[in-house]
Amino acid sequence: MSDADELVVLWTSGEKDVAENMVMMYTLNAALNDWWEEVRLLVWGASAGLLESDADLHYWIQELHEAGVHVEACKACAENYDAVEALEDLDVDVYYIGEQFTTYLRDDERYVLTV
Template sequence: MSSSTPNRLTIIWSSADRGVAETMVFMYATNARLNGWWDDVTVLIWGPSARLAARDPKIQEYMAGMKEAGVKLMACKQCADDYGVAAALEEHGVEVFYAGTYLTELIKNGEKLITF
């Protein structure tokens, strides 16, 4: 990444709270794409949210809806491995990779980030 993309947003979803996922992360990410608030929306699953995403069928339905709306879903591999859920996340169309360098690049390049 050489420069910041003005109309790109990354949402870092770290909370294991189902209510936070449904009423904050998923609602905003989906509406941001459907309403054109951001051209590019990515949800980065980080920490305890990985376990929730991999094991909760209702959360997986929401994730499928976000993908249909054009939201990219990614997850930190180290976090997913720590919870033993990397394969389950990949089965639900989440790109799983070591995200430390990726996140550092976003921050250094002044990208737009929200954390829940």
């Protein structure tokens, strides 16, 4: 059994309902309630396009930042959705993340939840 104290939520869905009623809700509450020592949200795939264009989700990202959640995005995906600038404007760290994500998966100090 792992003694992991960090959660990485990998958000790939382009569905707003999934974003609001699982990804954002759980990620925010996990941080606010100290369920994990550290919480990260990783925006990957279709979620980059959805986040770029949805003002309701912009509010959620602001709430996540205020709760101490580190928000990151795959730059290749953001480029595919022409969303790099919009995500950076939301204070999302946008970079080529494949190698870092591999580290997240291999590290016994983290759990990765994929949605």
